Amino acid sequence: MSASSSSKRKPHRYPASSFAPQSFVDLSSRAERERLSGSALRAFFNLVSRWELRDGDARELLGGVSSSTYYEWKKKPERTLEVDRITRISYLVGIYKALHILYGDKLADEWVKLPNRNALFGGRTPLETMCSGGLLAMQVVRQLLDARRGAA
Numbered sequence: 311m312s313a314s315s316s317s318k319r320k321p322h323r324y325p326a327s328s329f330a331p332q333s334f335v336d337l338s339s340r341a342e343r344e345r346l347s348g349s350a351l352r353a354f355f356n357l358v359s360r361w362e363l364r365d366g367d368a369r370e371l372l373g374g375v376s377s378s379t380y381y382e383w384k385k386k387p388e389r390t391l392e393v394d395r396i397t398r399i400s401y402l403v404g405i406y407k408a409l410h411i412l413y414g415d416k417l418a419d420e421w422v423k424l425p426n427r428n429a430l431f432g433g434r435t436p437l438e439t440m441c442s443g444g445l446l447a448m449q450v451v452r453q454l455l456d457a458r459r460g461a462a
Contacts, residue, residue: 337393344390350399351387357406360419363437370441371448373398394445401448408455430454 336342358368369380372395383389391399409418422437430450431439440447 337396340390343393343396346396347391348388350391350396350403351383351389353403354399355384355387357402360406361422361437362419363422367437367441371398371402373444398445398448401445401452404452405448405455408452408459411459412455428454 335346354368354372363371365377365380369375369377372380375383405422406418409421412418413421422440423435425431425433425435427433436451440451443450
């Protein structure tokens with residue numbers, strides 16, 4: 311192919327699609343974290359109640375916060391969380407939502423405390439896996455459930 315014919319090629323274009331990516335929330339922005347933190351904590355404590363979690367497990371899911379901090383947050387959720395804690399809560403809320411799409415309310419709320427034979431869990435409960443594996447385990451559990459429900 312000559313240089314002149316290759317210069318006449320049209321640029322590649324992506325096919326039309328209904329996918330419109332949302333813009334990312336800039337969690338490095340204190341203003342964004344201030345905006346999200348209170349509602350994130352309220353959602354987290356609602357989830358803890360629905361899943362009937364022990365306070366120790368709930369504290370571990372938040373990254374190992376102390377008892378005094380946990381109870382203060384529970385009493386007064388209006389505060390600014392760090393990126394790690396907002397991210398953890400985001401994964402947990404996504405897990406909660408996916409479970410309620412996949413299963414009835416009763417099983418959805420019990421699922422995290424049921425032993426699971428999936429290779430990811432190895433007979434442990436998803437809760438044990440997330441408490442011991444932290445943020446990365448929460449991400450993988452979320453991805454597993456999203457894949458099960460056919461989400462992108």
